[in-house]
Amino acid sequence: MFLRKDSHISRSEGFTAHTRVLVSVDQRHVMATLYQIEDGFIAANEVGLSEAAWRLLGIQDGDRIRIRHAPTVESLSLVRSRIYGRELDDDALQAIITDIVKGRYSTIEISAFITTCATRPLSRREICALTRAMVASGERLHWDDMIVADKHSVGGLPGNRTTPIVVAIAAALGLTMPKTSSRAITSPAGTADTMEVLAPVSLSEEQIRAVVVRERGCIVWGGAVDLSPADDILIRIERALDLDSEGQMIASVLSKKIAAGATHLVIDMPVGPTAKVRSAAEARNLTEGLTGAAAAFGIKLKVVRGDGNQPIGRGIGPALEARDVLSVLKCEADAPSDLRDRALVLAGALLELTGKAAPGQGPAMAATTLDSGQAWAKFQRICEAQGGMRTPPQSLHRKTLTAPCSGTITIMDNRRLARLAKLAGAPEDPAAGLDMQVRMSERVEAGAPLCTVHAETPGELAYALSYADANPDIIAVRA
Amino acid sequence: MFLRKDSHISRSEGFTAHTRVLVSVDQRHVMATLYQIEDGFIAANEVGLSEAAWRLLGIQDGDRIRIRHAPTVESLSLVRSRIYGRELDDDALQAIITDIVKGRYSTIEISAFITTCATRPLSRREICALTRAMVASGERLHWDDMIVADKHSVGGLPGNRTTPIVVAIAAALGLTMPKTSSRAITSPAGTADTMEVLAPVSLSEEQIRAVVVRERGCIVWGGAVDLSPADDILIRIERALDLDSEGQMIASVLSKKIAAGATHLVIDMPVGPTAKVRSAAEARNLTEGLTGAAAAFGIKLKVVRGDGNQPIGRGIGPALEARDVLSVLKCEADAPSDLRDRALVLAGALLELTGKAAPGQGPAMAATTLDSGQAWAKFQRICEAQGGMRTPPQSLHRKTLTAPCSGTITIMDNRRLARLAKLAGAPEDPAAGLDMQVRMSERVEAGAPLCTVHAETPGELAYALSYADANPDIIAVRA
Numbered sequence: 024m025f026l027r028k029d030s031h032i033s034r035s036e037g038f039t040a041h042t043r044v045l046v047s048v049d050q051r052h053v054m055a056t057l058y059q060i061e062d063g064f065i066a067a068n069e070v071g072l073s074e075a076a077w078r079l080l081g082i083q084d085g086d087r088i089r090i091r092h093a094p095t096v097e098s099l100s101l102v103r104s105r106i107y108g109r110e111l112d113d114d115a116l117q118a119i120i121t122d123i124v125k126g127r128y129s130t131i132e133i134s135a136f137i138t139t140c141a142t143r144p145l146s147r148r149e150i151c152a153l154t155r156a157m158v159a160s161g162e163r164l165h166w167d168d169m170i171v172a173d174k175h176s177v178g179g180l181p182g183n184r185t186t187p188i189v190v191a192i193a194a195a196l197g198l199t200m201p202k203t204s205s206r207a208i209t210s211p212a213g214t215a216d217t218m219e220v221l222a223p224v225s226l227s228e229e230q231i232r233a234v235v236v237r238e239r240g241c242i243v244w245g246g247a248v249d250l251s252p253a254d255d256i257l258i259r260i261e262r263a264l265d266l267d268s269e270g271q272m273i274a275s276v277l278s279k280k281i282a283a284g285a286t287h288l289v290i291d292m293p294v295g296p297t298a299k300v301r302s303a304a305e306a307r308n309l310t311e312g313l314t315g316a317a318a319a320f321g322i323k324l325k326v327v328r329g330d331g332n333q334p335i336g337r338g339i340g341p342a343l344e345a346r347d348v349l350s351v352l353k354c355e356a357d358a359p360s361d362l363r364d365r366a367l368v369l370a371g372a373l374l375e376l377t378g379k380a381a382p383g384q385g386p387a388m389a390a391t392t393l394d395s396g397q398a399w400a401k402f403q404r405i406c407e408a409q410g411g412m413r414t415p416p417q418s419l420h421r422k423t424l425t426a427p428c429s430g431t432i433t434i435m436d437n438r439r440l441a442r443l444a445k446l447a448g449a450p451e452d453p454a455a456g457l458d459m460q461v462r463m464s465e466r467v468e469a470g471a472p473l474c475t476v477h478a479e480t481p482g483e484l485a486y487a488l489s490y491a492d493a494n495p496d497i498i499a500v501r502a
Numbered sequence: 503m504f505l506r507k508d509s510h511i512s513r514s515e516g517f518t519a520h521t522r523v524l525v526s527v528d529q530r531h532v533m534a535t536l537y538q539i540e541d542g543f544i545a546a547n548e549v550g551l552s553e554a555a556w557r558l559l560g561i562q563d564g565d566r567i568r569i570r571h572a573p574t575v576e577s578l579s580l581v582r583s584r585i586y587g588r589e590l591d592d593d594a595l596q597a598i599i600t601d602i603v604k605g606r607y608s609t610i611e612i613s614a615f616i617t618t619c620a621t622r623p624l625s626r627r628e629i630c631a632l633t634r635a636m637v638a639s640g641e642r643l644h645w646d647d648m649i650v651a652d653k654h655s656v657g658g659l660p661g662n663r664t665t666p667i668v669v670a671i672a673a674a675l676g677l678t679m680p681k682t683s684s685r686a687i688t689s690p691a692g693t694a695d696t697m698e699v700l701a702p703v704s705l706s707e708e709q710i711r712a713v714v715v716r717e718r719g720c721i722v723w724g725g726a727v728d729l730s731p732a733d734d735i736l737i738r739i740e741r742a743l744d745l746d747s748e749g750q751m752i753a754s755v756l757s758k759k760i761a762a763g764a765t766h767l768v769i770d771m772p773v774g775p776t777a778k779v780r781s782a783a784e785a786r787n788l789t790e791g792l793t794g795a796a797a798a799f800g801i802k803l804k805v806v807r808g809d810g811n812q813p814i815g816r817g818i819g820p821a822l823e824a825r826d827v828l829s830v831l832k833c834e835a836d837a838p839s840d841l842r843d844r845a846l847v848l849a850g851a852l853l854e855l856t857g858k859a860a861p862g863q864g865p866a867m868a869a870t871t872l873d874s875g876q877a878w879a880k881f882q883r884i885c886e887a888q889g890g891m892r893t894p895p896q897s898l899h900r901k902t903l904t905a906p907c908s909g910t911i912t913i914m915d916n917r918r919l920a921r922l923a924k925l926a927g928a929p930e931d932p933a934a935g936l937d938m939q940v941r942m943s944e945r946v947e948a949g950a951p952l953c954t955v956h957a958e959t960p961g962e963l964a965y966a967l968s969y970a971d972a973n974p975d976i977i978a979v980r981a
Contacts (some may be wrong), residue, residue: 030960037924039688041609041742057651061553064543075538103745106620130520131742134610138617140584155910264611266582445516482510 024090025064025071032058032090043093043129046072048080050394054093054127060116073334078106079126089479099132100123106139113152120156120253121500135203137271142441145270150312151319153270155225157278160253163239164201164228166235167327170377172200173285174369176275177292177309181441182336182459184344185291186223187242188213188351188366189373191402194240196379203245203283209262211444211456212260215244217348223410234408241405249305250282267299269341281320285323288317288324289373291365327369333463334437337363340449340456343477349415350400367393418454418477420484426467426500432501435463443497444475448488452479473498503534504543511569512538519601521610523752525551533572533606558652577601578611585618590880592631596677599732601634612739616750624749630798632749636641636757639732643707644765645714647660647678649856652764652850656771658786661815661938662918663823664770665693666700667830667845668719668852671880673719675858680714680761682724688741690935691780691921692725695820696827699932702889713887720884727763746778752791760799767796767803768852770844774810783956804855806848812942815841815918819928819935822956828894831878832980846872846953897933897956897962903970905946905979913978914942922955922976926966931958940977952977 024044026033038044042057065071072080072086079254082088105111111119111134119136122128128136145153172193176183186202193200204214204224215224224244226234231248234241245372254275260266279324280288290313294300299308310326317324336347336359350358351366370392371385380388392398406412440457447456458475461467476491490496503523505512517523517935532555544550549567551559561567577597584590590598600606600616602661607615624632653916655662665681672679680838683703684694694703703723705713710727713720725734733754740746759767769792773779777786782886789805794801815838829837830845849871850864859867871877919936927934937954955970957963970976 034930034962037921041738099744103743106617106745129742130610131739134613135617135745136742138614139621142618142621235521259520260610263608264582264614265578266585266614268585362686432932442516448513451513483513485574 028059030067045093047089094129111273115150116156125159141268153274155252157251162249166284168199172198172285174289181334181339185366189370190240191398192370195397195401200240207450211449212341214449216243217344220345220415222406251278288375290326293329293331298331338460339444341453343456345415360494416454423472423475426471427471428498430502433501439497446479448483507538509546509751524572526568567596575606595631595635603639607760620747629749632753636730636732641830645763650765651677651679653768660813664845668849671849672875674880679719686929690928691820695929696823697721699824699894701885728756769805771810777810813979816938818923820932822935824894857954895933899957902951902954905950908948909979916961918976926957927962
């Protein structure tokens with residue numbers, strides 16, 4: 024909230040910069056952080072509010088509002104008690120998460136909660152209590168089936184778009200797999216962004232239910248159904264801090280899956296120096312933590328480790344990744360084999376975990392379903408059920424980057440490749456992104472194509488290319 | 503920084519809400535947090551900046567600026583390493599504090615630093631390293647004297663304005679005592695606010711030096727000379743979190759005193775359930791920590807505990823507290839005895855610590871100096887040296903709150919008394935505040951005065967009185 028420093032209310036209430044205030048209209052309230060301004064845009068008897076506050080208060084320009092010091096948020100004393108050494112129980116974490124979801128914590132306070140839970144790691148009991156509180160913070164889907172399959176990827180590599188393929192295979196074999204996915208926050212595409220170029224993904228709970236009743240599976244945007252909203256809030260601050268603590272990662276993953284009604288869960292865990300999970304030891308700890316916590320909620324869970332050293336597939340960006348997915352589903356001759364292989368391993372693990380396949384037979388069963396065209400047919404029916412299949416858009420402006428000399432590809436910098444794709448316009452422009460033409464360790468001749476930049480406007484293409492010019496080692500060729 | 507969500511730079515750079523950006527003009531840079539707006543006040547090729555950013559960049563309306571993603575702040579990886587279990591050394595804390603003072607940390611990141619240092623308490627070595635880094639973050643005063651006296655109060659009670667009296671006594675006895683004090687942040691008056699109604703306090707380093715050479719002592723605003731600026735930044739976030747960790751409190755106190763050049767330091771530590779230090783055990787721990795860390799910097803330190811259950815003196819607010827100080831210095835018959843007694847105990851401790859008085863003789867020596875008029879004479883000379891003594895302003899509007907029934911005073915709620923004084927206009931209006939007419943456990947008749955509210959405008963008086971009406975138990979009388 025913006026308020027003039029010299030306004031009557033600012034002076035008499037003793038508001039200072041960053042004061043937490045309660046803004047009220049009738050029975051609706053919003054807690055806000057105060058920014059003081061000295062002159063300019065607003066009058067002394069006016070305030071400025073964020074778009075979110077306007078929506079929550081349901082007000083119009085010119086309405087009268089009430090402002091006062093925000094009441095004490097009682098659960099903050101629980102956060103302080105944890106900082107001072109106490110372990111938090113179910114009730115405490117419930118109170119904290121409820122207040123966070125209701126918008127009663129400032130970002131500074133959320134940061135303190137996250138940091139204390141990372142500095143003195145959450146105990147097993149705290150992880151379960153946090154998970155339970157996060158599930159209770161939002162909606163929950165219930166299914167009649169005894170087995171509800173799900174998958175999750177820890178720290179996606181660019182282009183690692185196995186989900187639509189896994190869902191198509193699982194649903195084709197009769198597994199119930201109502202998959203809710205996220206949109207990109209800092210990456211060039213989330214699974215929901217990629218799927219959206221192929222079919223509508225913003226479905227209501229009733230619409231999701233209708234799709235799943237008819238086709239067993241779906242691939243929709245989780246944000247439309249409010250599953251574990253606490254997770255979205257915490258993740259935003261964790262990302263700002265670049266902080267991943269094991270306990271919070273476990274609660275984050277499980278709360279979303281429990282809220283979605285999953286009973287059997289396969290976790291895709293790429294391990295590599297630039298992936299989220301960096302070492303075998305870290306992978307082992309996280310696997311133990313996930314398995315233990317999942318068991319406490321009656322969920323069967325299997326972690327499938329993978330190579331986290333390279334991107335998967337060729338496209339980076341919604342439409343280009345969707346093209347790879349279609350290519351694998353259609354079993355085209357030049358489909359990216361790494362994407363196909365990874366999808367089969369994950370689908371196979373899910374088939375074994377749910378008892379659809381005998382131990383060791385999962386990947387073969389998945390391959391048969393894919394090669395027979397059943398997965399492709401199922402995927403098309405899912406798209407129709409979600410509102411109609413779409414053709415991915417094509418970019419209008421392209422430029423191919425070429426090898427400056429003959430040699431071997433020694434570096435493919437995933438982080439900067441993602442940045443380049445975003446500069447080109449992904450994911451807002453779904454056709455924008457990168458199309459990779461080489462893989463690590465491949466030999467190339469001078470002038471050979473390395474990757475093609477796709478953009479919707481000449482301006483964005485130029486912007487991305489100037490970044491590529493300034494960073495010639497994003498894809499490095501050693502003679 | 504405010505930027506339109508649909509601006510070219512927002513889209514092409516991939517800025518999202520809360521992105522940290524670097525704003526540059528020529529060779530000047532400011533790191534800012536991005537707030538995205540959708541329409542309204544600014545054009546797509548314009549940005550809005552905070553007053554602080556305008557000042558730091560030295561720009562005019564209409565100037566061209568450059569904006570890009572903020573470079574990685576390397577020291578944040580050190581904060582993360584502490585969260586993950588590492589102890590921080592001198593270099594690490596130096597790097598963190600330097601970046602915080604240069605404005606490179608967002609409030610979320612500062613909150614994480616503070617919280618990790620409180621959750622796994624700072625080690626003795628870390629406390630010393632943090633203190634050293636905080637001293638190095640700002641200016642440092644050097645004095646030729648072997649003994650430079652100072653005092654500090656941990657968690658002031660309302661009206662606890664002993665500093666001007668202690669400085670006057672110490673300087674009258676020949677001790678060098680260049681006292682730098684703070685302004686109120688959330689209280690109705692800081693020592694600098696109170697002193698300012700008696701003399702100018704915003705002095706440059708040269709001016710302070712001239713006063714101290716001439717009179718031995720001064721009472722000035724520390725903010726004008728930039729001592730341990732890191733402390734001011736950290737305290738703002740600690741206050742927002744309502745978090746006081748022992749290690750940070752020690753580093754905060756000592757860094758300010760080391761930067762001010764102190765060699766001998768008396769700490770006023772009120773202990774009581776509503777004071778900052780709540781129990782004898784807490785006081786013992788903090789005393790040990792302070793003494794140990796001070797020794798590492800060659801500072802002689804003595805902690806003087808006191809009763810933290812009651813406010814000290816009668817006035818609350820700059821001018822009313824200044825009146826109490828003058829009354830004690832002039833040895834008036836009705837001077838508040840609690841303020842006089844506390845000032846003599848603290849001055850006595852300082853005289854003994856510095857060797858001016860033999861053990862046990864300090865308070866008597868202080869009393870003699872006060873009663874002889876030497877302290878009052880010294881105080882007047884200090885005020886003259888600081889730019890001329892002033893007469894405290896008188897309020898224009900007053901209203902006395904009275905006892906609703908005959909009985910005994912059982913509650914004096916310090917927190918809400920401070921709030922009432924602020925609602926009346928303190929410290930912005932120096933004459934505003936409260937004048938207490940009763941003490942705890944005193945007997946009063948129905949209709950007897952309890953305290954008088956002072957304000958500069960009828961509106962503020964009315965505002966404060968309506969708060970008093972709604973909170974009749976701020977001063978409770980039990981029949």
